[in-house]
Each structure stands twice: as C-alpha cells, then as structure tokens.
Amino acid sequence: MPEGGVIANDETVDQPQGRASHSLRHESAELHVAGAAAYIDDLPEPKGVLHLAPGLSTVARGRILSMDLDAVRAAPGVVRVLAAADIPGENDVSPVGKHDEPLLTSDDVSFCGQLLFVVVGETRAQARSAARFAKIEYEREPPVLDIAQAKAAGGDLVWRSLTMRRGDVEKGLNEAPRRLSGEITMGGQEHFYLEGQAAMAIPGEDGEMRVWSSTQHPTETQVMITHVLDLPSALVTVEVRRMGGGFGGKETQANAVACLAALAASLTGRPAKMRLDRDDDMMSTGKRHDFHIEYDVGFDDDGRIRAVDMTLAARCGWSADLSGPVTDRALFHADNAYYYPDVRLRSLPLRTNTQSNTAYRGFGGPQGIGGAERVIEEIAYATGLDPLEVRLRNVYASGTPRDVTPYHMQVEDSIAADIMKSLAKDSEYFERKQAARRFNADSRFIRRGLALTPVKFGIAFTATHYNQAGALVHIYTDGSVQVNHGGCEMGQGLHTKMTQVVMRELALDASRVRITATNTGKVPNTSATAASSGADLNGMAVLDAVTRIKTRLVAFAAEKWKVAEDAVTFGADGVSVGDRTIPFSELVKAAYFARVSLSSSGFYKTPKIHWDQDTGRGRPFLYFAYGAACSEVAVDLLTGEMRIERVDILHDAGRSLNPAIDIGQVEGAFVQGAGWLTTEELVWDSSGRLRTHAPSTYKIPGCSDRPRVFNVRLLDEAPNREETIFRSKAVGEPPFVHGFSVLHAISDALASIDDYRTCPRLDAPATPETILRCVARLRQAAGSRVASAPADG
Known part of the structure; x- marks a missing residue:
C-alpha cells in the first residue's frame, strides 16, 4: 500500500460533469481557505443587538439558598438579567421528554457549571463582566462524580437499564474449556469543535422568532424554543448554513444557547446573540460518556469464544439527555465484528453530578467495541495466539449459524x-x-x-422515527437548481454530496446547483444530522424530489417533440430528445411556459x-x-x-x-x-x-x-x-x-x-x-x- x-x-478531483462517485471539491473549500465562510459569529449584527453571558454554578451538588443579582443588574451596560422566573413557557430542554433538564435552575444544583442566570448586555464584554457580581449561597451536598461512586451510592440511573441476550450464557460460561474475567475503563472526550456554541435571534411581528443556530438538529432546536416561549412551531424558524464542527456536541447541547437568545429577544424586543466562551462551553456542556466495562468470557484452546457476559456502566451526568440511546448503542456494538454463541449484555446509565453527557461521534458504539476488542486481546494472551488469528476465528460468517447478533x-x-x-x-x-x-x-x-x-x-x-428525511428542490427558468434538505453541514461534505446527487440525475455542472441553508421553514420536521445517516437519508430525499421533476420534464419533452419517453435522456451536452439535443435551460424554459411544475418536495424513510x-x-x-x-x-x-x-x-x-x-x-x-x-x-x-x-x-x-x-x-x-x-x-x-x-x-x-x-x-x-x-x-x-x-x- x-x-x-x-x-x-476514481483518481481525479473536480471532474467537469456530475457523476455521484467522483471527487468533487468541497462546496465551501475556497470560502474556508479564504476565511469567507460565514458562521454564527460572522453574521452581520442587526442594529441594537444584545449580547448574552451565562452565570454558572460553582458547586456540583446542593441547593440554592439565595441568589442576589442586584449588583449584576446595576452593572454598566446590563439591559436585563434572565432567571427561571422569566421563562413564559416550560423551563425544560430535555431532548427525550423526561423533563429533567431545566434551562435555568433556581433551586437544586446538579453539577458545577450549571446555568443559573443569564446577563443580557449592550456588549459581550459588559455582560461577561457583570455576571461575576452575582452573590449566591448554597447548601452543599457531597457530589457523586464517577462510576465507582455512583455504584457505591446505589446506582441511580438516568435511563432504564437494557439487557440483550441470546442463548444460555451461564451454561455457556460453565461448560467452556477456559474462562476468564476482567474489566476495562475508557475515558470521556471533549468535542472541541472549533466553533463554540452560538446562536442569534431576531424577533418579528406577531410573535415570530427567527434564530440562527450552530445546531445539528434544527427541528429540535425549533421545538425547544417553542416550549420555552410558549409559541406554536409555525412562528419559530431556525436556520443553519454551516457549523464549525459538531461531532455530536451540537445535537442537543445547542438548544440551551438558542433558547436563551430567543428568550432575550422575545422579552426585550431586540435582536439577541449568545456565544459561549471556550471555558464556559467546556464547563457547561456534555461530553462523550466514559465507560467501565466488566466482562466474563468462556472460550476454547483454539481461541474461539463460547460465551460472553458483559456489563457496560457509563457516567451519564446529571440528566438523561441522550444517555439511554447512547448506552443502548454501546450494547449494539459490544460484539463488534465477532459472533458470541451465548451472550448477555447489560447497560448501566449512571447518574452523576457532572455535565450531562451527550452524543459524540460513534454514539456509544466505540465504547462497546472497546469491550469486544479487550475480550479478543485477553483470549490471545491466554492462548498464546496472535490477536489477529483470534479475531479471524471469531468473526461473523454470513449465511451460517454464526451470523446472528446479540439483538x-x-x-x-x-x-x-x-x-x-x-x-x-x-x-x-x-x-x-x-x-x-x-x-x-x-x-x-x-x-x-x-x-x-x-x-x-x-x-x-x-430511534426508528428519526430514520426519515425531506428535501425541497427548485429548478429556475435559467436551468439553475436550488436544493434545500434537512441535513446540516458541519465540514463533513454533506452539501457537496447532495450537489452531486443533482448533478448526476440532471447531468449538470456543479456551478448550476446551489444548496441553501438548512431551514425549518423550507423542510420541516427534520431529523438530527447524526448517526452517520446524513447522506443516506437526505441523499434519498433529494433524489426523490429531483426524480419527480425529472419525470415531469421527460413526459413534457416526449409529448412536445412526439417521441417515446425512453428516448429522452439527460447528458453532458444537454437533453437528448429523439434525434435532437436541447440545452437543459431551454427545456426548462419551455416546460415553464407549458405550465409544468419545476419544484418538488422529496421524502425518504429507511426501509426494513x-x-x-x-x-x-x-x-x-x-x-x-x-x-x-x-x-x-x-x-x-x-x-x-x-x-x-x-x-x-x-x-x-x-x-x-x-x-x-x-x-x-x-x-x-x-x-x-x-x-x-x-x-x-x-x-x-x-x-x-x-x-x-x-x-x-x-x-x-x-x-x-x-x-x-x-x-x-x-x-x-x-x-x-x-x-x-x-x-x-x-x-x-x-x-x-x-x-x-x-x-x-x-x-x-x-x-x-x-x-x-x-x-x-x-x-x-x-x-x-x-x-x-x-x-x-x-x-x-x-x-x-x-x-x-x-x-x-
């Protein structure tokens, strides 16, 4: 190699015509290099925009006895201080409906860095300075900080424990020629996106609210804002052109910042913007779950696994967030590529007084795979075999009895x-x-x-219902195409791939296709850009929309020029209609004058x-x-x-x-x-x-x-x-x-x-x-x- x-x-980059499987340059590459790619903090600030700064708890566990914010309100440049009592709707941003995650807390404190109040100031510097003047008294309690302490304290769970089993694991372990047990610890991980959590909100007429957010899940951000402001979803629009990285850290964690910006804009009637300082961001937002995995494995002298019993405990933090699905996916991947004849896998999503851990690239899957690979390594040393040989002897074999997962x-x-x-x-x-x-x-x-x-x-x-996507495609009379879909661009090239879908289907050059900012007002009820499904879901939705328009164009061309529909094909030189070739823009213009719809929504749901x-x-x-x-x-x-x-x-x-x-x-x-x-x-x-x-x-x-x-x-x-x-x-x-x-x-x-x-x-x-x-x-x-x-x- x-x-x-x-x-x-393919060995080439930037081929002129649109195969979906070629290496087209990232659609924002030149903007990134030139520093012209706009992120939330780069957007022009409206006149009179206010800036928000958080007030965070300084203890990990306890109760607030008093919170004196008079000095904060009196500080230079302070317009308003937001506390829990100022929320007109529901004081909750729990993404899973457990109602265990207040946007602003006024009583119990559950981790060091929890949002208590927010300063709304004329400038960011003034707001950040004023936040330091808060006088807060706590009744402190001993915090539970790690997995060992959580177990010792009784093992309070933020979500239900899940067990996956197949076969008789006790029998398999007892009858195995050899057996060993052990444990492995894997730490957490900070997302460290280059663009921190940020949002800007502008109030409109009749309660309308428009929010620009660095979020991986615009629809969920929209829904959270409506809950906090007590508004219908139709009045709130969330938009994201791109993020400076997400990695899962903006799937749910972006919601609080967006909600606070919208709350400030709603209460003051002025545009409001919130961008977390890097320290505040790391102190207050969730991370990858750290895991402690205990395993018991039975195997034979040839290194073949007979039975596996594994418990996967995770530090989840103070609220549920996405810990249930994360620990579930850890179980889904605790086999990695290996077949376990008898198996039992159990999760323990433990509550701790730390940041509420959340989605992170792999979503628990890597931690589960870490357990599987440790089991393989243990067997290799116990048998004297090369670990690769043990891996090959235990790998799934499709079409045989060794092809069924623990689930x-x-x-x-x-x-x-x-x-x-x-x-x-x-x-x-x-x-x-x-x-x-x-x-x-x-x-x-x-x-x-x-x-x-x-x-x-x-x-x-x-979560099966998330396996759906929508898209909206417009073809204009000059032959250019505008595409909107429910996925979010965070540097991974999703918009580029969606451009290629259109290029392939309509045989257009990349310059003729424009992907617009993800917007809840264009494509509603979107799923998060997560679970590696961005291209899978949105690509099929875009394809569906383009196919609908293309079908109309083919039927129109066949009727107008009296040929069979299969005689109409799209190519690099234009649209072939029988023995003639028509530029794509001319076909589109003719279709417009014939009152053929050049716009369509698209939809896809994952089968099976x-x-x-x-x-x-x-x-x-x-x-x-x-x-x-x-x-x-x-x-x-x-x-x-x-x-x-x-x-x-x-x-x-x-x-x-x-x-x-x-x-x-x-x-x-x-x-x-x-x-x-x-x-x-x-x-x-x-x-x-x-x-x-x-x-x-x-x-x-x-x-x-x-x-x-x-x-x-x-x-x-x-x-x-x-x-x-x-x-x-x-x-x-x-x-x-x-x-x-x-x-x-x-x-x-x-x-x-x-x-x-x-x-x-x-x-x-x-x-x-x-x-x-x-x-x-x-x-x-x-x-x-x-x-x-x-x-x-």
Whole structure:
C-alpha cells in the first residue's frame, strides 16, 4: 500500500460533469481557505443587538439558598438579567421528554457549571463582566462524580437499564474449556469543535422568532424554543448554513444557547446573540460518556469464544439527555465484528453530578467495541495466539449459524474477515510484527508494537422515527437548481454530496446547483444530522424530489417533440430528445411556459428497520459498514511517551459518493479516535469542578501526533447490497473506531516487558502516566515470574 491517502474508485478531483462517485471539491473549500465562510459569529449584527453571558454554578451538588443579582443588574451596560422566573413557557430542554433538564435552575444544583442566570448586555464584554457580581449561597451536598461512586451510592440511573441476550450464557460460561474475567475503563472526550456554541435571534411581528443556530438538529432546536416561549412551531424558524464542527456536541447541547437568545429577544424586543466562551462551553456542556466495562468470557484452546457476559456502566451526568440511546448503542456494538454463541449484555446509565453527557461521534458504539476488542486481546494472551488469528476465528460468517447478533439481527453482509486478511497482506502485518519482536529483544527503553483491528458499525438511528428525511428542490427558468434538505453541514461534505446527487440525475455542472441553508421553514420536521445517516437519508430525499421533476420534464419533452419517453435522456451536452439535443435551460424554459411544475418536495424513510426495546430484539440497522486498521507505534518505557509510526486503513464506503471527501473523513475520524484513546483526558477535582476546561489543560491531537506514514484506501468494487443513495455507505462514525488499533499496538509494545505472557490490560486514555503505570505492573509480573521460577539443576 503506497504512502499517503489513496482515492479509490476514481483518481481525479473536480471532474467537469456530475457523476455521484467522483471527487468533487468541497462546496465551501475556497470560502474556508479564504476565511469567507460565514458562521454564527460572522453574521452581520442587526442594529441594537444584545449580547448574552451565562452565570454558572460553582458547586456540583446542593441547593440554592439565595441568589442576589442586584449588583449584576446595576452593572454598566446590563439591559436585563434572565432567571427561571422569566421563562413564559416550560423551563425544560430535555431532548427525550423526561423533563429533567431545566434551562435555568433556581433551586437544586446538579453539577458545577450549571446555568443559573443569564446577563443580557449592550456588549459581550459588559455582560461577561457583570455576571461575576452575582452573590449566591448554597447548601452543599457531597457530589457523586464517577462510576465507582455512583455504584457505591446505589446506582441511580438516568435511563432504564437494557439487557440483550441470546442463548444460555451461564451454561455457556460453565461448560467452556477456559474462562476468564476482567474489566476495562475508557475515558470521556471533549468535542472541541472549533466553533463554540452560538446562536442569534431576531424577533418579528406577531410573535415570530427567527434564530440562527450552530445546531445539528434544527427541528429540535425549533421545538425547544417553542416550549420555552410558549409559541406554536409555525412562528419559530431556525436556520443553519454551516457549523464549525459538531461531532455530536451540537445535537442537543445547542438548544440551551438558542433558547436563551430567543428568550432575550422575545422579552426585550431586540435582536439577541449568545456565544459561549471556550471555558464556559467546556464547563457547561456534555461530553462523550466514559465507560467501565466488566466482562466474563468462556472460550476454547483454539481461541474461539463460547460465551460472553458483559456489563457496560457509563457516567451519564446529571440528566438523561441522550444517555439511554447512547448506552443502548454501546450494547449494539459490544460484539463488534465477532459472533458470541451465548451472550448477555447489560447497560448501566449512571447518574452523576457532572455535565450531562451527550452524543459524540460513534454514539456509544466505540465504547462497546472497546469491550469486544479487550475480550479478543485477553483470549490471545491466554492462548498464546496472535490477536489477529483470534479475531479471524471469531468473526461473523454470513449465511451460517454464526451470523446472528446479540439483538437477534442477521448479519447478511459480513466482509470483516476479507478486509482484515487483505489489509494484513497489504500492510505486511505478520512480517512487520516479527520485525518489531526482533527490535524489542535488543532495545532497552524503546519498544515497538503492532495491532490490526476491525470495525463493524450499524447504520441507522436506533430511534426508528428519526430514520426519515425531506428535501425541497427548485429548478429556475435559467436551468439553475436550488436544493434545500434537512441535513446540516458541519465540514463533513454533506452539501457537496447532495450537489452531486443533482448533478448526476440532471447531468449538470456543479456551478448550476446551489444548496441553501438548512431551514425549518423550507423542510420541516427534520431529523438530527447524526448517526452517520446524513447522506443516506437526505441523499434519498433529494433524489426523490429531483426524480419527480425529472419525470415531469421527460413526459413534457416526449409529448412536445412526439417521441417515446425512453428516448429522452439527460447528458453532458444537454437533453437528448429523439434525434435532437436541447440545452437543459431551454427545456426548462419551455416546460415553464407549458405550465409544468419545476419544484418538488422529496421524502425518504429507511426501509426494513424495526426495534423492540422491551425485548431487546429487532433489526435496528439497515446495514453495516466495515473496515480495518493496522497501526505500528513506538513507546518510550522511561517517559511513557508514544509515537504512531505507521497506519494502514482499508475502509468500506460502499460505492463512495465522493472518494476524496470520504478519505478525509476516514483520516479525520482515525485521528480523533486515536486522540480519545491516547491523549484526551477529562479530569474533575474532588469538589466536582472540571479542571480540563481549556486548550491549556486538555490535549487534542496536534500535527506532531499524526502517523509518520498514513495510508488510507477505500474498498474497491464494494457497492452496498442495500438500496442506499447510489449504493454508498455511511462514513462519518465507523472510521472513528480505527483508533483502537493504536491502543492495542501500545498494548502489544508493552507486553514485550513480560515476554508477551501477560495481557497488559491497558486502559484508555493511554496517556504517558497510564502507560507508565502499566509498565510498572508488567515489570512486577515479570519479576514475580523470575523470582518464582525453579533454579537450574
């Protein structure tokens, strides 16, 4: 595999005509480079705009005894101070209807950083300065901050616990030739989007409210605003042109900022804007759930799994938010690519006095996969087999009895084994692993490790009703096309792919197609841009709308020029109608004068899926996306520092809509996944204050953390067997899981300390401190082994 990213299926970028499977440049690329891409804070501010700043709690748990805001109100530039009593509608922004998440609290405090009041000022600086003058007295209570404390306190849950089971797990464990148990901890992760939470609201006539929000879910943001303001949805319009990153952090967390901006605009009659400071953003918003997973596994001498019993506990924070669906998806992926003959998987979504954790790229799936990969690693060390051999021996086999998941969905398209074998060959996995062994035998302080891990990731919302999308397409009389759909652009290239759908169907150049800002007034009742489903859902909705107009144009042309409908075709040179070719714009203009509708809405709902939460059974996913990554690392045993030497990735994008964009998604997802597992660490002190609340204390991967050699290839000739948009597959979340190859490569390097006899049981994030603790344990194990060995002779 050559060095650098490889564009499969197509080697060119910016082809002039519209195939959906070519590498069209990102529609906002030039604007991004030029600094001309407008985000919320770049929008022209209306005359008289007010600025909002939050007042946050300074204790993690307790009751507010008094809240004196007189000095805040008297501060220079303050127009108004918003508190819970000022909300005309419902004081709740819970996305799941549990009514457990007040927008502004006035009594119980549940975490350090909770919104208590908001200052509305003439300038942002004045509002932020005034917020410091609040005098608040609390009755403090001991906070519950982590999973261990939550369990010890009785295990209060923010959502119901779910169990998935198949077969007889107790019998399977008891009858297995070999058995082991263990645990793994995976930390949380800050979203660290470059654009923080932001919104601007402008009041209109008769109660109308127009809101620009950096949100992944405009419809939910709209609904929350209507609840808070006690308005019908028809009076509230939410718009988002683009976000400066989201990663799940703006699926629900954007709602509070948008609601507060709208509340201030409604009460003052003036435009209002709120943009959170980076520290306030990190202090008050939810993150990836950290997990503690306990497992019990039965297996045989050949490394084949017989039974798995696994409990997945998550720190969820103070309210439900999306923790129920997140922990559910962790169970859905706790098998990764492996078949468990007898299995029981249980979730524990635990309440803690920390930020309410929320959606994050992978939505619990990566944490579940982390449990599966630890089980594989444990079996490999127990049997002396290479972990890749154990993986291949346990992978799903479609069309056999070994193709049913713990939630009773049949795996009809398992290609994980083929991908792993292909990548192992291309990356020279076994040869390089032997070379690493030889290197480690002669190296005292630097150790090398290698690992190859797969991913099988289910694609669809597990909340079935979210698997729908709408679109609105207009063709104007000059032949240009305007498209609006329910998905949100956050840098992932969704708008570019939607442009390509239109280009392909109408044979137009990209310059003739314009995607407009996502707007609840154009496409209503949209689903979140999440669950890797943006292109799947919205692409099919756009295709439906375009097809409806195209069908009208074909019928019109056939009737006007007296040819059969199948004699009307759209091509790069225009529309062929029998033996003549007509420019697309001329056909459209003629259709307009013949009173043919040139506008249509489109709709799509995902077929086949169903899910019963009560029984833990169903088909929650339309299909699975696959891939594998091979990573090689070097670890310094003296400092605990780690360097990624080389990464090879082979990823399944189906028939890619845009190979260049998908390659970029794979690269970015890998780096983000590796960062979660190696450098990004969230730390709370004993009082419940988040200490890693700024770039100075929270380390995301930088340029120096990238792999020295980075090879990424998309799987060739692998169209999706399901009828997705042009047989493509989702690429947003699945490649995030490739980061596990780095964690397991570090583990492989550390295992050399005890001559590969002991499973390192490396937790994440594998920071230098964590690595050094693991080194100490392994040296102790090696020393104990030497001390207990019988003397020669």
